[in-house]
Amino acid sequence: MYSEYFGEYIKILKVRSLKKGLGATTSYLAYCLDAGVIEGAIVVKATEHCKPEAVVARNSEELRATIGTKWVTIPLIDAIIDALRIERMDKVAIIGTPCQCQAIRDIKEYPMQLGDIFERITMIVGLFCMGSFTQDGFKTMLERKFGITLPEIVKADIKADKFVVYLRNGKIKELPIDEVKGDIKFACLSCDDFTAKSADISFGNAGSSNGWRSAIVRDESVLNLLSAAADAGYLEYRPLEQDGITEIEKMARDKAARAAQFK
Amino acid sequence: MRVSYIKLADCSGCMINFLDVLSLDYIELVYCPNLIDNRTLQQADIGFVSGSVCMEFKEHISILKELREKCRHIVTVGSCACVGGITRFCRGDQLPQTGHKTFLPVSEVIEVDYAIPGCPASTMILKKFVEAYHKGNEKYLLPFKNLVKKKRASGQDLQDEIVSAGLCVGCGMCALSCPVEAIEMIKGLPEVRMDKCIRCGTCYFRCPRNFLKLRKENAEVI
Ligand code: SF4
Ligand code: SF4
Ligand code: SF4
Numbered sequence: 191m192y193s194e195y196f197g198e199y200i201k202i203l204k205v206r207s208l209k210k211g212l213g214a215t216t217s218y219l220a221y222c223l224d225a226g227v228i229e230g231a232i233v234v235k236a237t238e239h240c241k242p243e244a245v246v247a248r249n250s251e252e253l254r255a256t257i258g259t260k261w262v263t264i265p266l267i268d269a270i271i272d273a274l275r276i277e278r279m280d281k282v283a284i285i286g287t288p289c290q291c292q293a294i295r296d297i298k299e300y301p302m303q304l305g306d307i308f309e310r311i312t313m314i315v316g317l318f319c320m321g322s323f324t325q326d327g328f329k330t331m332l333e334r335k336f337g338i339t340l341p342e343i344v345k346a347d348i349k350a351d352k353f354v355v356y357l358r359n360g361k362i363k364e365l366p367i368d369e370v371k372g373d374i375k376f377a378c379l380s381c382d383d384f385t386a387k388s389a390d391i392s393f394g395n396a397g398s399s400n401g402w403r404s405a406i407v408r409d410e411s412v413l414n415l416l417s418a419a420a421d422a423g424y425l426e427y428r429p430l431e432q433d434g435i436t437e438i439e440k441m442a443r444d445k446a447a448r449a450a451q452f453k
Numbered sequence: 454m455r456v457s458y459i460k461l462a463d464c465s466g467c468m469i470n471f472l473d474v475l476s477l478d479y480i481e482l483v484y485c486p487n488l489i490d491n492r493t494l495q496q497a498d499i500g501f502v503s504g505s506v507c508m509e510f511k512e513h514i515s516i517l518k519e520l521r522e523k524c525r526h527i528v529t530v531g532s533c534a535c536v537g538g539i540t541r542f543c544r545g546d547q548l549p550q551t552g553h554k555t556f557l558p559v560s561e562v563i564e565v566d567y568a569i570p571g572c573p574a575s576t577m578i579l580k581k582f583v584e585a586y587h588k589g590n591e592k593y594l595l596p597f598k599n600l601v602k603k604k605r606a607s608g609q610d611l612q613d614e615i616v617s618a619g620l621c622v623g624c625g626m627c628a629l630s631c632p633v634e635a636i637e638m639i640k641g642l643p644e645v646r647m648d649k650c651i652r653c654g655t656c657y658f659r660c661p662r663n664f665l666k667l668r669k670e671n672a673e674v675i
Contacts, residue, residue, distance in 0.1 A: 265625030265638045293624035293661040300596070301577040302570070302659050303630045324623075324641055376619035377662070 195442035196406050197387030200413060202435055204402040205393070205427040212250070214403035214425060215285070215315065215393040216257055220250035221419035222283060228313060229279040232269045234260050234286075241325065241340075244269035246277070261346055263287055263322040263375070274307040283313040288383035288392075291316045295388035313412070316386020318394025318404075318438070320445060321374035331373040336363050348395075382449035384442035391416075396441050397434030404430055404438060454587060455497040457484035458530075459520060461513050462540055462556055463504030466573030467531035471501065473576045474583050499586065500524030503574075505533040505540040506562050508555040517563050526566040526586075527559070528597075530579065532653035534559045535568040536606045539651045560601055567597040570606070572632045572653035596658070596667035606654030608635055608645030611663075616642060620662040627656035 192198050207217035222228045230246045235256040237243050242260045246269050247253040266286060273279050284294055291314050298308045323331060329340045336355060345356040352364040386392040390409040397404040405427070407413050419425050460468055468487060475482055482488065483495040500520040506513045521527055532538030537558045545554025559565055569582055585593040600606075608631075615621045627643050628636040635649035636656060643656075657663060666672050 262641075263623060264641050265623055265628070267625035267629050267638065270629065287622075289622040289661070290624055293622075293626045296661045296664055297626055297630070297659070299581075299593075300659075301581070302575055302655050303632075304573075304575050306577070326640065375622070377622045380620060381622070 193439075195439050195446070196385050197408060199406050199408045200410065201407045202430045202438075203405045203407060203416070203427045204398045204430045204434065205405045205416070205425055206402045207425050208423055209250075209425075211254060211257075213257055214405070215317070216250075216253050217425040218391075218393075218416065218419055219247075219283060219285070219315070220253055221422060221424040222313070222415060223247070223249055223253065225415075225418065225422070227415060228281045228283045230273045230277070230282050231315075232266055232273055232282060232284040232286075232311075234264065234266070236260050238341075246273040246279075246282075258345060259347065261323050262325045262328050263290070264325070266290060270307075270311075274310055280310050281312045282310055283315055284311050285315040285317065286386075287317055287319040287322065288386035288388075289319075289377075289381055291386045291389040291392075292383065313391075314386075314389045316389030316392035318385055318392060318396055318441075319378075319381075320384065320441065321371070321378035321381075323373060324375055327373055327375065331370055335365055335369060335373070338363065380449050380452035382446040384445040385438065394438070397430060397436075397438040404434055406438075454479050454499070454583075455481050455483045455495065456499045456501060457495065457497045457520065457524060458482065458488070458501040458503075459485070459516060460487055461502060461504030461517075461534070461559070462507045462510075462553075463531065463533045464573075467503035467534075467571075470573050470576045471503070471530060471579055474579050477580070477583060477587075479587060480583065494519050494523050497524045498526065499583075500527050501530050502527065502559050502565075503530040503534050505537055505556040505558055507550075507553045508557060509553050510550075514562060517559065521563045527563065528567045528569065528582070529559045529565050529601075530569050531574040532570045532572045532651075532655070535570045535600065536603060536652065536654045538572055538653045541605070541652045558604055560604060565601045567594060568600040568603075569597055570600065570654045570658050572651060572655065595670070596664065599667045599669070599672045600654075600658060602672070603654070603657075605652070606657040607647075607652040608650040608656055609647060610654075611643065611656045611660060612645055614657075615660055615662050620665075621660075622662060624661060626659050626661060630655050630659040 205214040233256045234242045235245045244266045353370045354364040391412045392406045529535045540556040623641040635646045636643045
């Protein structure tokens, strides 16, 4: 099936993790790693003070350390080089924002560089994205809008229409999402892809709640993996209700409209 | 599919990578003085050209013109032929050909249909191009067609048109593809060291944000 907002897809599902401490995306990846479908997963891990770092997770333990939304997008290339050039893994999954998925899809379709390293990225996992910050932009936003510095926070999240930051001292601060929107990366404003259309499977919060995550499946083999992961007790999934689909569509439409102004 | 290949001012790296294309069973090489014995240009579907044109060397110009007449499509292979590449640094007065001074990309001399950059153009991209051409996959060929309009491309163009224009998403693919590692990601954005850049245009073609332009039908000047 084709949709302007979902790309070429097979199914839209909602997925919930059955493994303690893992989210839907990480449960799915944990299954792929445990079952040997992939040897490594290139993911972004938040180190201290929400500073992101691209790493290669080789098992579900390493994956567990990477859970949570990162507000800053960073180049994945160091981890790509680690996994593909240094460790010479043959089957690697890469998890990223729509723009990162697009970059990997392009480089696979148009292999300009010498060697075959991108053939060995066998799975692209996308994350819904409305925009992100640069490291400096995130820091400045926290200072100006929340009056706090980066080392003070442990986590940031979006809850309903609020951008919520959790502080080291246990306090919680929040602001309406509209107030932080102006601080996202400029490049995000011209980006029209919400659901990571070039990924084999995309996960996101939009459209689901209560521990469920929406998932857009674009590849038959991924669908088989999901069902195998469900059989192995890693996760459960069901078709996403129409309400959920409409919600994702709405966000995707908003993002595309925002980007259209820059065309 | 009948193909010809001519080599102008280049290092032969592209031609060596091109050898792999000849393993495709539907390819028939009808002219290539460096590889086969046939000395007269033949009618062909594609005329591949690698290397830039030395304007002081009349044979370069005459063979290009003849190639254009005899081939349905002209495809430039590698950065020297497409955008000048490293031959943009030529100063002339060098041995053994002291008379050779001026080097231009092929599209400045004859009409070109597709440009495949790279220093050298990779085996895989050449194969993918030929396969797409064979199948008539216009959509895949579009970026190569659009790139013809670009007569020069370097890290500076990436800086100007992508990074400074606020389009860069910081994916790092430019840094990964640069053959001389002239690009370093600093604070999540590419920083080009122009003293290292060999003006191959790989990063420029590679950048997924540039693909927005390169993938457009009838893209104007890029
Ligand atoms: S909004 Fe687009 S450009 Fe910005 S981080 Fe998300 S996918 Fe990348
Ligand atoms: S920066 Fe690197 S890839 Fe880009 S044009 Fe220069 S040498 Fe080529
Ligand atoms: S490839 Fe393009 S978008 Fe990616 S980091 Fe380089 S300039 Fe930015």
